[in-house]
Amino acid sequence: MVSIKELPREEYLLKGHAACAGCGPSIALRLLFKALGNKVFLVVPACCTTVIQGPYPYTSFAVPLQNMLFEATGATASGIAAALRIRGLEDITVVGWAGDGGTVDIGIQALSGAAERETNFIYICYDNEAYGNTGLQRSGATPYGAWTTTTPTGKKERKKNMPFIMAAHKIPYVATACPSYPTDFVNKLRKAKEIKGTKYIHVLAPCPTGWRYDSSKTVEIGRLAVQTGIWALYEIENGKFRLNFPSDRLVDKAKRKPIKEYLSMQERFRHLTEAEIEKIQMWIDEDWEYYRKLASSEACV
Amino acid sequence: MAQIVIDTANHIAGYAAKAARAKVVAAYPITPQTTIVEKIAEFVESGEMEAEYIRVESEHSAMAACIGAAAAGVRTFTATSAHGLALMHEALHWASGARLPIVMVVVNRAMGAPWSIWPDFSDSLSQRDTGWLQFYCADNQEVFDTIIQAYRLCEDERVFLPAMVCLEGFLLSHTYMPVQIHNQNEIDDFLPPYKSGWTLDVNNPVTHANLVSPEWYMEFRYMIQEAMENAKRLIPEIDMEYGRRFGFQYGGLVDKYQCENADLIICTMGTIGCEAKVAVDNLRKNGLKVGAARIRVYRPFPVEEIRKLALQARIIATIDRHISFGMEGFLASEVKASLYHMEDKPLIAGFIAGLGGRDVTFKTIEGIAQKSLKWLERGRVEKETEWIDLRE
Numbered sequence: 001m002v003s004i005k006e007l008p009r010e011e012y013l014l015k016g017h018a019a020c021a022g023c024g025p026s027i028a029l030r031l032l033f034k035a036l037g038n039k040v041f042l043v044v045p046a047c048c049t050t051v052i053q054g055p056y057p058y059t060s061f062a063v064p065l066q067n068m069l070f071e072a073t074g075a076t077a078s079g080i081a082a083a084l085r086i087r088g089l090e091d092i093t094v095v096g097w098a099g100d101g102g103t104v105d106i107g108i109q110a111l112s113g114a115a116e117r118e119t120n121f122i123y124i125c126y127d128n129e130a131y132g133n134t135g136l137q138r139s140g141a142t143p144y145g146a147w148t149t150t151t152p153t154g155k156k157e158r159k160k161n162m163p164f165i166m167a168a169h170k171i172p173y174v175a176t177a178c179p180s181y182p183t184d185f186v187n188k189l190r191k192a193k194e195i196k197g198t199k200y201i202h203v204l205a206p207c208p209t210g211w212r213y214d215s216s217k218t219v220e221i222g223r224l225a226v227q228t229g230i231w232a233l234y235e236i237e238n239g240k241f242r243l244n245f246p247s248d249r250l251v252d253k254a255k256r257k258p259i260k261e262y263l264s265m266q267e268r269f270r271h272l273t274e275a276e277i278e279k280i281q282m283w284i285d286e287d288w289e290y291y292r293k294l295a296s297s298e299a300c301v
Numbered sequence: 302m303a304q305i306v307i308d309t310a311n312h313i314a315g316y317a318a319k320a321a322r323a324k325v326v327a328a329y330p331i332t333p334q335t336t337i338v339e340k341i342a343e344f345v346e347s348g349e350m351e352a353e354y355i356r357v358e359s360e361h362s363a364m365a366a367c368i369g370a371a372a373a374g375v376r377t378f379t380a381t382s383a384h385g386l387a388l389m390h391e392a393l394h395w396a397s398g399a400r401l402p403i404v405m406v407v408v409n410r411a412m413g414a415p416w417s418i419w420p421d422f423s424d425s426l427s428q429r430d431t432g433w434l435q436f437y438c439a440d441n442q443e444v445f446d447t448i449i450q451a452y453r454l455c456e457d458e459r460v461f462l463p464a465m466v467c468l469e470g471f472l473l474s475h476t477y478m479p480v481q482i483h484n485q486n487e488i489d490d491f492l493p494p495y496k497s498g499w500t501l502d503v504n505n506p507v508t509h510a511n512l513v514s515p516e517w518y519m520e521f522r523y524m525i526q527e528a529m530e531n532a533k534r535l536i537p538e539i540d541m542e543y544g545r546r547f548g549f550q551y552g553g554l555v556d557k558y559q560c561e562n563a564d565l566i567i568c569t570m571g572t573i574g575c576e577a578k579v580a581v582d583n584l585r586k587n588g589l590k591v592g593a594a595r596i597r598v599y600r601p602f603p604v605e606e607i608r609k610l611a612l613q614a615r616i617i618a619t620i621d622r623h624i625s626f627g628m629e630g631f632l633a634s635e636v637k638a639s640l641y642h643m644e645d646k647p648l649i650a651g652f653i654a655g656l657g658g659r660d661v662t663f664k665t666i667e668g669i670a671q672k673s674l675k676w677l678e679r680g681r682v683e684k685e686t687e688w689i690d691l692r693e
Contacts, residue, residue, distance in 0.1 A: 043369065050511070056511050059507075062506055064507060065508045066509050069395055075357055078357070078366045079327060082325045082327075082355055083374055109358060109359060110359075
């Protein structure tokens with residue numbers, strides 16, 4: 001396990017990038033490079049990172065980056081991985097870095113295909129729970145009740161469980177993360193780098209612009225997501241489910257903060273009724289009952 | 302040693318991908334393209350072809366994988382048809398915009414609805430404006446030779462664009478013909494190892510294709526136009542050099558037949574060009590001054606060659622295996638556009654024929670010629686666009 005002091009000082013996400021103040025994804029991006037170094041080929045589809053990198057002829061990235069079509073991250077990575085194999089350059093890590101829309105909606109086919117073909121790459125979905133780049137429209141990863149510009153009275157459906165969809169592909173490594181827990185994310189990336197095959201990491205990345213909270217609160221919001229249990233930190237390694245710190249201490253409901261603490265900090269949830277908050281709390285508790293069973297069982301996901 | 306094989310154009314396309322030493326092949330099956338990717342799968346699994354074969358889950362992903370592989374520094378190949386090509390549309394723009402020299406075989410097939418598996422050019426011509434070079438073949442030997450030539454052209458630093466090599470479904474794709482597969486050493490000599498304008502490189506980390514403001518975008522488009530013009534100049538040179546080395550040559554941009562002193566020139570694409578030659582022979586026997594010009598390269602369009610032909614012809618008859626609904630066939634439109642600035646233009650008659658695989662034989666073409674000559678005699682084209690063999 002790496003500690004925060006042991007992270008490399010080198011920065012490959014450079015100064016002058018164009019992310020919003022308090023951008024959760026940009027924190028995750030910085031950690032990505034600290035974990036993997038600069039021997040990476042990055043594929044970025046249309047997403048907030050298209051903006052973060054800055055416009056031509058500038059860039060804020062010190063690693064080779066190929067911008068690509070919205071739905072094509074998985075397939076593009078397959079092509080790059082094949083070329084690297086042919087060229088004998090397999091010490092380079094291929095990374096797909098896509099938002100939630102580019103992953104759970106429009107990009108799910110190419111990602112599923114790449115995973116089924118056992119493409120050797122790390123796919124990271126940085127999830128800010130809406131189409132941020134286009135002005136905060138609802139995605140399949142938007143949670144129940146959340147305001148977006150296309151769900152002005154709140155989303156009526158639940159969030160798609162993408163990590164478990166990926167686990168169903170029988171890939172060797174699936175994990176969740178959150179930039180509020182930097183060492184957890186870095187350790188997962190380093191582990192993923194050493195595993196051959198498709199690795200999927202789903203990062204909950206709070207977005208002050210879309211979630212409507214003060215931009216100084218990004219880390220706090222991420223922590224609350226984990227502490228309330230609406231986001232759990234876990235790994236599924238060769239099908240075996242394991243909760244990670246601090247989620248592994250939160251199996252007992254009494255240890256988890258009430259979801260209301262998380263929801264009430266974000267204006268996107270401010271219209272929720274008590275009954276709706278109750279419903280969300282109930283779903284979280286159900287999820288945790290499932291996590292508890294999975295974590296204590298020999299069975300694989 | 303060169304060898305003669307008797308095989309279908311699809312299998313021949315597989316031989317050509319192998320001979321070109323494509324290193325990553327990404328493809329998805331669609332009728333009538335499938336036997337290309339089956340042949341390549343055989344070559345790769347038997348070890349005859351040293352390549353990674355990515356069995357993608359859609360054509361969109363096939364093109365995306367080719368883009369990734371080409372950007373990561375290897376020669377790529379794919380093939381598709383009709384709806385598969387249409388599904389790739391967005392990625393076609395990306396490939397040319399990223400200036401990646403990908404070569405793709407398009408086995409021409411009509412677009413639905415209704416379903417059709419038979420040939421016309423509505424699939425590839427719908428992709429006219431994607432920035433891809435487009436070649437149209439008339440026989441299986443030309444399929445092999447054009448694929449090799451296309452790689453050489455696309456990887457020329459004055460071009461760096463992708464190319465489609467088009468062949469008509471079933472008429473060529475599933476038809477056996479003898480083809481000379483040239484000596485591998487000589488092909489290697491003609492086609493050096495893969496070259497592209499840029500490559501992903503950890504020692505030289507570039508951000509490729511990030512957001513470009515209106516201050517810069519037009520220049521990138523202009524560079525593609527320049528590359529197309531360069532290709533127009535290079536194609537006849539490459540074709541001539543290929544002819545000297547291997548003995549097969551196709552007239553560069555336009556395959557001309559008996560066009561000298563012809564009053565009527567029949568302008569075609571693809572296999573209709575072969576039938577047109579038979580028609581010309583028959584008509585010439587009857588003393589009619591007829592020639593045939595097969596547009597081999599549709600993008601870049603051979604404007605200057607068309608003008609040269611128009612200097613001597615008194616009427617040009619275009620035969621389009623295609624219709625741009627609400628207008629006419631593209632070939633008719635573009636031949637007309639090419640001649641607009643000429644002082645003394647020939648008449649131009651547009652014919653639509655062979656959609657969805659309907660036969661266009663030399664007899665059909667003789668009929669087209671007779672009608673065109675009649676209009677020439679009367680001094681005017683009586684119908685701007687005539688649909689041939691249409692049920693009333």
